[in-house]
Amino acid sequence: MKDFDRDPEQKSFLGRIWDLQKPVPHIKAELERSGMNSAVAGILSARGISASKLPAYLDPKIRDELPDPSRFKDMDKGVKHIADQMQAGKSISIWSDYDCDGVTSAATLKRFFRMVGYGDIDIRIPDRITEGYGPNAKGLREVKASGVDTVMILDAGIVAFEALEAAEEVGLNVVVIDHHTAEEKLPPAVAVINANRLDEEPGFGHLCAAGMVFIFCVGLARELKNRGWFDGQNGRPDVAPQKQIMELLAIVALGTVADVMVLTTLNRAFVTRGLEFLNAHVNPGLRHLALAAGKKPNDQLTSKDLGWQLGPRINAAGRIDDAMLGVELLLTDDAEEAARLAGQLNEINVKRKAIEEKVTGPAIDQFPDRTPGVDRKIAIAVVEEAHEGVVGISAGRLKEAYDCPAIVLAKDHEGNLKGSARSVKGFDIGDGIIAARNQGLILRGGGHGMAGGLTLTPEQLPAFEAFMNAEIEKSDYFREGVSTEVDVFLAPSQLTVDQIDAFHRMEPFGNGNPGPRVVLEGAVVKDVKVLKEKHLKVEITAGAGKIDGLIWGVVGTGIGDFLQNSVGQKIDVYGSPDVNVFRGDRSAQIIIDDVREHADTLL
Numbered sequence: 001m002k003d004f005d006r007d008p009e010q011k012s013f014l015g016r017i018w019d020l021q022k023p024v025p026h027i028k029a030e031l032e033r034s035g036m037n038s039a040v041a042g043i044l045s046a047r048g049i050s051a052s053k054l055p056a057y058l059d060p061k062i063r064d065e066l067p068d069p070s071r072f073k074d075m076d077k078g079v080k081h082i083a084d085q086m087q088a089g090k091s092i093s094i095w096s097d098y099d100c101d102g103v104t105s106a107a108t109l110k111r112f113f114r115m116v117g118y119g120d121i122d123i124r125i126p127d128r129i130t131e132g133y134g135p136n137a138k139g140l141r142e143v144k145a146s147g148v149d150t151v152m153i154l155d156a157g158i159v160a161f162e163a164l165e166a167a168e169e170v171g172l173n174v175v176v177i178d179h180h181t182a183e184e185k186l187p188p189a190v191a192v193i194n195a196n197r198l199d200e201e202p203g204f205g206h207l208c209a210a211g212m213v214f215i216f217c218v219g220l221a222r223e224l225k226n227r228g229w230f231d232g233q234n235g236r237p238d239v240a241p242q243k244q245i246m247e248l249l250a251i252v253a254l255g256t257v258a259d260v261m262v263l264t265t266l267n268r269a270f271v272t273r274g275l276e277f278l279n280a281h282v283n284p285g286l287r288h289l290a291l292a293a294g295k296k297p298n299d300q301l302t303s304k305d306l307g308w309q310l311g312p313r314i315n316a317a318g319r320i321d322d323a324m325l326g327v328e329l330l331l332t333d334d335a336e337e338a339a340r341l342a343g344q345l346n347e348i349n350v351k352r353k354a355i356e357e358k359v360t361g362p363a364i365d366q367f368p369d370r371t372p373g374v375d376r377k378i379a380i381a382v383v384e385e386a387h388e389g390v391v392g393i394s395a396g397r398l399k400e401a402y403d404c405p406a407i408v409l410a411k412d413h414e415g416n417l418k419g420s421a422r423s424v425k426g427f428d429i430g431d432g433i434i435a436a437r438n439q440g441l442i443l444r445g446g447g448h449g450m451a452g453g454l455t456l457t458p459e460q461l462p463a464f465e466a467f468m469n470a471e472i473e474k475s476d477y478f479r480e481g482v483s484t485e486v487d488v489f490l491a492p493s494q495l496t497v498d499q500i501d502a503f504h505r506m507e508p509f510g511n512g513n514p515g516p517r518v519v520l521e522g523a524v525v526k527d528v529k530v531l532k533e534k535h536l537k538v539e540i541t542a543g544a545g546k547i548d549g550l551i552w553g554v555v556g557t558g559i560g561d562f563l564q565n566s567v568g569q570k571i572d573v574y575g576s577p578d579v580n581v582f583r584g585d586r587s588a589q590i591i592i593d594d595v596r597e598h599a600d601t602l603l
Contacts, residue, residue, distance in 0.1 A: 015373035069219030078191030098318030104255030107330035137166035155209035210255030258311030262512030303508035319389030386410035392420035426477030493543035
């Protein structure tokens with residue numbers, strides 16, 4: 001490993017500057033003295049992990065990171081109200097979102113009610129197409145008419161003013177547990193629990209809804225214990241189900257990773273502990289979903305599996321089918337039923353991929369003259385016949401294609417344009433959408449830093465686009481563009497299986513703690529092979545051995561042509577290291593994301 005000594009302005013094939021996250025020498029040395037691998041020590045020092053923080057980083061404990069639930073605004077009010085309702089035998093229901101965070105939030109809360117002996121709580125998830133995101137006035141009136149006294153709204157509700165006012169009018173009690181961006185005004189409710197309330201003490205704004213629901217469950221269990229609830233009577237357990245509550249973290253971990261939450265402090269503890277329960281097979285639905293995704297029975301799941309295998313299959317149902325399938329999967333304790341539901345979700349995900357491909361291509365094709373990294377305006381694509389359930393994925397693909405904030409819109413059943421937004425580092429697209437809504441430039445909308453959703457009329461589109469571009473011009477992204485963060489520069493011979501195993505000590509990986517981002521500097525390309533007509537396998541010389549580099553879907557593209565023409569030459573390769581296992585043999589490989597000419601070849 002060596003420090004970056006190349007031209008800091010040298011651009012990669014994707015038009016990016018590779019920005020080394022500089023190690024802190026004295027912290028790196030301190031970590032090395034504690035026995036940490038040198039490359040890992042450099043990465044951790046750059047990420048602010050000192051020797052004193054290392055134990056909590058490597059082995060985060062729930063008991064050390066979990067706050068007292070009462071520290072959150074309205075938590076005690078919400079907990080006491082639900083406990084009162086339970087003691088009075090009143091009807092409680094759940095209203096949640098159709099994405100993976102909403103599904104895991106609903107499943108977590110219903111499993112908790114089951115384990116404390118409070119009946120079969122009804123769950124309602126709105127239809128993405130006909131009802132849209134969040135609670136609506138008509139739906140909440142129907143909930144009240146069904147005999148429900150209190151509805152708990154999860155992963156939504158923080159800006160649902162009209163819907164919650166309607167609930168108030170018909171006497172429906174509401175407890176909101178959300179994590180989305182709040183406004184100064186709060187909707188009417190018994191309790192609005194959200195770590196991102198503007199009047200909330202900072203420190204836990206990185207939690208997803210499932211994480212907030214888990215904390216609520218901890219608070220409610222404490223309240224019920226204090227009230228003598230656990231007496232063994234009428235289906236109630238005789239002691240508080242502490243172990244079972246912790247097992248809920250298998251579900252919470254999935255929601256946390258799938259919603260791309262920052263994996264630091266409490267979230268890191270949630271995911272670390274949740275993966276332990278997940279791999280102990282405490283939840284049949286998650287086990288069979290992993291099998292349906294192609295995992296082997298004895299495979300140990302990682303955070304990558306949560307984000308790339310399990311999460312998309314849960315999300316697929318909410319995108320193009322019925323999100324309740326995911327809830328049912330997470331709630332069942334029957335292995336046969338779990339296998340059936342997992343297979344169904346897997347089939348839905350296959351359909352989702354096919355539908356998404358038909359939207360992404362036309363969206364990207366609307367910007368033939370755009371140069372990634374140069375044009376920093378927003379990319380708004382209208383694909384009128386697009387399925388609303390996949391526009392978020394397509395917006396993400398559009399963002400990646402042009403390195404800019406992106407929105408993909410479809411025409412809804414009312415003739416409006418409805419879609420999803422994705423952003424890049426340095427521009428808060430949720431704030432932009434909320435500001436546009438407050439100025440009357442769109443009909444509805446909200447979100448957070450990296451993603452959002454909105455509805456507007458076709459006539460509103462030009463003014464909205466101009467507004468968003470004006471907001472972008474104020475941002476760090478507009479001033480600095482998008483750079484690629486690099487953790488370590490290695491010679492190809494340094495990327496060994498042992499080194500990659502050392503990197504894995506840094507798991508779980510995810511937002512805020514990405515897997516090592518490695519540059520193989522001066523990599524000699526020995527051979528390039530085409531796989532399945534669209535992927536490339538790049539054989540890189542590494543001392544007396546070799547490393548395989550894999551890059552997906554690039555045959556016929558500029559970067560694919562560059563690689564195929566690089567045989568016998570030195571290039572710099574950026575990507576994620578991995579271990580390939582074939583017939584029991586383990587070998588180093590790298591999943592390639594970007595390349596550039598090696599500096600020596602430019603002289």
